Amino acid sequence: MKLLFAGAEAMPFAATGGLGDVLGSLPSALAKSHDLDVRVIIPLYSAIKEEYRKEMHEEAIISVPLAWRKQYCGIYSLKKNGVTYYFIDNEYYFKRESLYGFFDDGERYAYFSMAVMEAMSALDFYPDILHAHDWQTALTVVYLNRIYKKRPEYQGIKSVFTIHNIEYQGKYDFSILGDVFALSENEYSLMEYDGCINLMKGAIEEADRVTTVSPRYAEEIRTPEYAHGLHTCLNNNAHKLSGILNGIDYKYYDPKSDPSIAETFSSVNTDGKAVCKSALQRELGLDERADVPLLSIISRLASHKGLDIIEGCIYDIVASHDIQLVILGKGEERYEQFFTYLQERFPQKVRALITYDRDLSKRIYSATDIFLMPSKSEPCGLSQMIASRYGAIPVVRETGGLYDSIKPFWIKDNKINGNGFTFAGYNAGELKERTEAALTLYKNEELRRRLVYKIMRTDFSWKSSANSYIKLYELTAGLLG
Numbered sequence: 132m133k134l135l136f137a138g139a140e141a142m143p144f145a146a147t148g149g150l151g152d153v154l155g156s157l158p159s160a161l162a163k164s165h166d167l168d169v170r171v172i173i174p175l176y177s178a179i180k181e182e183y184r185k186e187m188h189e190e191a192i193i194s195v196p197l198a199w200r201k202q203y204c205g206i207y208s209l210k211k212n213g214v215t216y217y218f219i220d221n222e223y224y225f226k227r228e229s230l231y232g233f234f235d236d237g238e239r240y241a242y243f244s245m246a247v248m249e250a251m252s253a254l255d256f257y258p259d260i261l262h263a264h265d266w267q268t269a270l271t272v273v274y275l276n277r278i279y280k281k282r283p284e285y286q287g288i289k290s291v292f293t294i295h296n297i298e299y300q301g302k303y304d305f306s307i308l309g310d311v312f313a314l315s316e317n318e319y320s321l322m323e324y325d326g327c328i329n330l331m332k333g334a335i336e337e338a339d340r341v342t343t344v345s346p347r348y349a350e351e352i353r354t355p356e357y358a359h360g361l362h363t364c365l366n367n368n369a370h371k372l373s374g375i376l377n378g379i380d381y382k383y384y385d386p387k388s389d390p391s392i393a394e395t396f397s398s399v400n401t402d403g404k405a406v407c408k409s410a411l412q413r414e415l416g417l418d419e420r421a422d423v424p425l426l427s428i429i430s431r432l433a434s435h436k437g438l439d440i441i442e443g444c445i446y447d448i449v450a451s452h453d454i455q456l457v458i459l460g461k462g463e464e465r466y467e468q469f470f471t472y473l474q475e476r477f478p479q480k481v482r483a484l485i486t487y488d489r490d491l492s493k494r495i496y497s498a499t500d501i502f503l504m505p506s507k508s509e510p511c512g513l514s515q516m517i518a519s520r521y522g523a524i525p526v527v528r529e530t531g532g533l534y535d536s537i538k539p540f541w542i543k544d545n546k547i548n549g550n551g552f553t554f555a556g557y558n559a560g561e562l563k564e565r566t567e568a569a570l571t572l573y574k575n576e577e578l579r580r581r582l583v584y585k586i587m588r589t590d591f592s593w594k595s596s597a598n599s600y601i602k603l604y605e606l607t608a609g610l611l612g
């Protein structure tokens with residue numbers, strides 16, 4: 132089976148969040164475990180480092196039509212971990228200081244989507260499955276069905292569209308349907324939703340299968356509370372919707388061999404974790420104490436990550452307990468200011484690191500005792516899995532992938548059940564109560580040791596999810612009955 136992943140980011144080349152993690156690890160998991168021909172295509176952003184550019188081969192130089200435009204398109208490739216990565220080069224669109232957030236993002240990704248379709252013929256590679264991710268590549272699915280299927284080489288291609296976050300749908304004014312998206316009046320009703328052009332809606336309608344990144348989120352997005360307006364469309368397409376939980380890259384996130392942490396450790400010998408903790412305390416100028424529980428929050432500082440309920444209880448928690456708290460992330464100014472204030476108010480206890488830094492995040496995970504992630508909505512969430520792998524006890528809200536990956540801790544007949552602390556209601560009271568329950572457990576050394584062992588051994592690798600994707604692809608390609 133031949134697979135082509137199309138997306139806006141992939142680790143280690145260019146990434147801003149979880150999508151990059153997934154496109155950087157799922158393809159190689161599939162290629163390895165199932166011996167498939169897996170290829171991934173992303174834009175050649177200026178952020179992609181020279182060390183990778185040096186390894187790239189020029190595959191083709193073509194011109195990509197987009198309505199009245201004819202745009203330059205270089206196609207480069209490199210092989211990594213059994214996967215062929217393609218990069219679409221066009222400096223006008225992708226030589227920018229960041230990946231997204233520009234007035235012409237609609238045009239940039241329409242161009243990229245058309246380039247993906249043209250690249251198939253330039254490379255003479257027609258996949259069995261085109262697997263597109265998020266709104267930026269939603270148009271590939273539409274272009275495939277509405278334009279390219281007229282050509283015989285494209286007729287066998289089936290499509291899977293994955294929603295990583297339904298909040299970002301790609302909504303535009305009608306006026307650009309033809310001029311920028313190169314679609315005709317015939318596609319008007321397909322692309323129209325709630326008074327505008329909605330790229331994600333078009334892909335949900337046209338894809339052979341629609342998936343999202345956890346089973347629970349697949350249910351949640353059929354309700355108005357979570358769907359950001361798309362619930363009707365998803366309910367109409369429920370027969371082809373399913374959820375597959377993400378995994379994490381077990382090589383990159385491995386406390387047994389991670390070069391970016393102070394000392395390596397494992398579930399059977401966590402001595403190194405204590406070294407990591409004192410190293411971080413030293414690095415951040417906190418008291419070097421083994422006995423004080425170290426809590427952390429590593430997150431985009433956006434309200435849907437649960438920042439408003441954190442704001443509602445964290446002051447009290449810090450004020451009334453002997454703890455240390457480290458926050459890493461940036462985002463809405465309001466939260467950046469709040470955490471900076473918290474650090475000023477409690478200089479012995481709190482560090483607010485208003486930045487985004489992968490190596491620093493691993494140093495924090497490895498030092499953390501209790502990890503807070505009370506998201507309002509969470510399609511999958513990878514941080515709770517990374518935290519678990521590095522022996523931090525997660526406190527999460529029961530939503531989306533957090534619900535599917537973290538089960539409540541309780542003890543029966545001296546047997547530990549669950550792998551974290553969880554709560555259902557979206558309010559500061561429940562978050563505070565569960566965080567304090569985790570702090571109480573922390574004091575019981577023997578129980579804590581057993582729970583951490585169990586947490587670190589919970590399987591968050593891609594193994595079982597890669598199998599689920601294979602089944603889905605086989606079903607979609609018509610290889611299964």
Ligand code: GLC
Pocket residue numbers: 148149150153295296344377509510511512513532
């Ligand atoms: C998005 C979601 C996150 C998910 C990630 C990878 O960033 O917000 O929950 O883990 O995509 O699928």
